Amino acid sequence: PEKLWGKVVDVAEKIKKLGEDDPRRIIHSLKVGLALTLVSLFYYIQPLYDGFGANSMWAVLTVILVCEFSVGATLGKGLNRMLATLSAGALGIGVHSLATLSGDTGQPIILGFFVFLIAATVTFARFIPAMKARYDYGLLIFILTFSLISVSSYRENDQVLVMAHQRLTTIMVGSFIAIVTCICIRPVWIGENLNNLVANNMEKLGKSLEGFGREYFSIPEEGPSMDDKSFLQGYKSVLTSKETEQAMANLARWEVWNFRFGFRHPWKQYLKIGTLSRQCAYKVDALNSYLNTKIQFQTPSEFQSKIQEPCTKICSESGQALKELALGLKKVMNQPTSVYLHIERSKMAAENLKSLLNTTSLCENDNLQVIIPTGAVALILVDIVPYIEKISEALHE
Amino acid sequence: PEKLWGKVVDVAEKIKKLGEDDPRRIIHSLKVGLALTLVSLFYYIQPLYDGFGANSMWAVLTVILVCEFSVGATLGKGLNRMLATLSAGALGIGVHSLATLSGDTGQPIILGFFVFLIAATVTFARFIPAMKARYDYGLLIFILTFSLISVSSYRENDQVLVMAHQRLTTIMVGSFIAIVTCICIRPVWIGENLNNLVANNMEKLGKSLEGFGREYFSIPEEGPSMDDKSFLQGYKSVLTSKETEQAMANLARWEVWNFRFGFRHPWKQYLKIGTLSRQCAYKVDALNSYLNTKIQFQTPSEFQSKIQEPCTKICSESGQALKELALGLKKVMNQPTSVYLHIERSKMAAENLKSLLNTTSLCENDNLQVIIPTGAVALILVDIVPYIEKISEALHE
Secondary structure (H helix, E strand, O other): OHHHHHHHHHHHHHHHHHHHHOOHHHHHHHHHHHHHHHHHHHHHOHHHHHHHHHHHHHHHHHHHHHOOOOHHHHHHHHHHHHHHHHHHHHHHHHHHHHHHOOHHHHHHHHHHHHHHHHHHHHHHHOOOHHHHHHHHHHHHHHHHHHHHHHHHOOOOHHHHHHHHHHHHHHHHHHHHHHHHHHHHOOOOOHHHHHHHHHHHHHHHHHHHHHHHHHHHOOOOOOOOOOOOOHHHHOOHHHHOOHHHHHHHHHHHOOOOOOOOOOOOOOHHHHHHHHHHHHHHHHHHHHHHHHHHOOOOOOOOOHHHHHHHHHHHHHHHHHHHHHHHHHHHHHOOOOOOHHHHHHHHHHHHHHHHHHHHHHHOOOOOOOOHHHHHHHHHHHHHHHHHHHHHHHHHHHHHO | OHHHHHHHHHHHHHHHHHHHHOOHHHHHHHHHHHHHHHHHHHHHOHHHHHHHHHHHHHHHHHHHHHOOOOHHHHHHHHHHHHHHHHHHHHHHHHHHHHHHOOHHHHHHHHHHHHHHHHHHHHHHHOOOHHHHHHHHHHHHHHHHHHHHHHHHHOOOOOOHHHHHHHHHHHHHHHHHHHHHHHHHOOOOOHHHHHHHHHHHHHHHHHHHHHHHHHHHOOOOOOOOOOOOOHHHHOOHHHHOOHHHHHHHHHHHOOOOOOOOOOOOOOHHHHHHHHHHHHHHHHHHHHHHHHHHOOOOOOOOOHHHHHHHHHHHHHHHHHHHHHHHHHHHHHOOOOOOHHHHHHHHHHHHHHHHHHHHHHHOOOOOOOOHHHHHHHHHHHHHHHHHHHHHHHHHHHHHO
C-alpha cells in the first residue's frame, strides 16, 4: 500500500507539473467546462428548450467536438463543421426528393446507393493531401450529415426539411459558442506558438553553436562558469520538429482574425525558415560528434592555433546572429542592424579560414590525428555561414 | 475555359495517381461505403428498426467515426468509444440520481456543476502525454456521453436509463460493424506498415551509403550505369520520420489480433531502431555535404589512394549489411548470417582505416585542401560502423 501511495503522489506531481509548465492548459480546461455549461442552458431554460427540443443535443455535441486548444484549430473545426453540415444537408434533401419519386421499394435502394457512393467518394477525397491538410474534419462531417439525413429521411418522410434545418441551426449555435469562448477568454493563437517555436529553435541553435565554439577550443566562460552543458544539446529538438511545424502552419491559416499577424501572414515562410534551421541543425550535429573525440588542447599544435581564432569567431558571431534573429522574430520587428554586422563578421571569418586552409603548408610535426578532425570542424563551420545568411534573407521576405 | 479544362485534367490525374500509388486507399473507401450501407439496414428493415428506433442514428454515427484506414486505428477508436460510453453512461446515471434528490431548482445546478467539473477535469487529462497517446479519443467520448446523458436527463427524467442503455447498445453495434468490416476485408495492419517503414528506411540508408562510396571515390558502376542519382538522396526521408514512427507505434499496440506479429510484439524496439537509423542518417547527411565540394580524383594523391580502399570497403559492406538487415526485417525472419560477415568486414575496414590514419606521416606534396575533406569523410565512416552494429543488435532483442 505504501508503494501504491508513492505512485499516486508521483502521478499527482507529474500532473501538477503539466499545469505549471503551461498554465494555458488549465485555462483551456476551464474554458471547455464553461462553454459546455453555457450550451446546457438550452436544456435548462424553458424558452430556449422550446426552440430546439431534443435537438439541443447537437449543440452540446458540437461544443465538445469543436472546442480545441488553439484558436486556429477551433476555427478550422467550427467552420468545417458548419460548411459541411450546410452542403451535406442540401445534398441530403436533394437525394431524399429523388428517392421519394421512386416508390416504396425503390426508396431504400436509391438511398442506400447514394449513401454508399458519397461515403466512398468522400472517404477517398480525404486521402488527397491538400484536402487532408485543411478540410479533413469537414469531409468527415459531410459524410456524417449526409448519411444521417438521407438514411433517417426514410423513416421520417415529412420531417426531413425540419430535421436538416434544426441540425444546421444547432450546429451553428454550438460552433459559435465554442469559437466565441475560445477567442474571447485568453485565446491561444497557434500562429504565435508557431512564431515562438521557430524563434526558439533558432535561439537554441545559436546557443549550441556558441557553446560548441567555447567547448571545442576550451575557451573559459565569461562570467560564472556553467556546469550545465545542456545548451550544447539544445539543437537536438530542432532536428525533429518538421511535422509539428507543418501541422501548426496548417492550423495557423485559419486564424484570419489574429490582430498581431494580420490576414495574409506568410505561414509558408515559417516552414522555409524551419527547414533552413533544420539543415543548420544537422551541421551542428555533425560538429558535436567531434566533441566526443576532442583532442586536448593543452599544447595546441601550430595548425590548431592558426585556425582557432577564425573558428571561434564564426561560432560566436553566427551564434549571436541567430540569437538576435530569433529575438527579432519573437518581437515581430525588423531585424536589428547588428545582425548584419554579425553575419558580415562571420562571413569575413569564414573567408579568412578558407584562405588559411588554402595557404597553410604542412609541417612534419603536425600529425593527421590532429589535423583531420580540427580541419573538418573548420570546413563545417565554413559551411554553416551561408545557412545563417539564408535564414536572415528568408526572414525578410 | 481551355485553361480550366487543363486544370481539371491535372487534378484528375493526381487523384488517379493517388489511387494507383496505394490501391488500399480505394479499398478502404469502398469498405467505409459498405459498412455504412450495412448499418443503414437498421433503418430500412422494420424488425431491426423496431429495436432501436431513431437511436439507430448513433450506430450510423459510430460507423463513420470509427472506420479508419488501419486495423490499429479502428480497434483503438472502437474500444475507446465503447469503454468511454460505458463508464460515462454509468457516471451519468449516478449523477442523475443524485440530482433528482435535490428537487426541481437544485437539479439543474447540480447537473451543471458536475458537467463543468467532469468536462474541465477530463479535458485536462487529455494533456497528459500517456493518456493522449492511446486514450485521447476515449476521453473525448467520455465528456460527450456524460454531458449528453446528464444534461438531457433533466428533460427526460424517466427515460435516462433507457437512453443510456440504447446509446451503449447502438454504439457497440456500430463499433462491431466497423471493426469487423475493417478486419475481415483486406485488413491494413499498421504494425506491418511500421515494420515496412523501418525496414525501408534501413534499405534507403544502405543504398545511400553504398552510392556515396562509389560516387565520392568515382568508382565505375558494375552493370549498366545509373544516371539517376536519386538513391543518393534516399536517406533524406529517414531524417524526418520520427513522428510518423511514433504515431504508428501507438496505433500498432491496439492490434493484438495480428497473427503475423502476435500479442506482445515489441513496438518500442521499432522506435529504438528508428532512432538509430535516424542518427545514422545524420551521418550520411554529413557525408553527402562533402560530395558537393568533391575533389577530382583524376590524379589521386598518395594519401587519397592509401585510404580509398578501406573507405569504399566500409561503404559497400555497411550498405550491404543494412540492406540485408532490412530484408530480414521485412520477411520477419532471423538475420541471415551473411549480415555478420558484412558487419565484421566493415569493422575490420574501420580498424584498418584508423591505424592508417594514425600511422601515416605527412608528405610535403599533400596539401590541406585534399587531406582535410577526405580525412573527414574517413572519420565519419569510422563513426558509422558502430551504428550499424547497434542496429543489428537492436533487431535481435
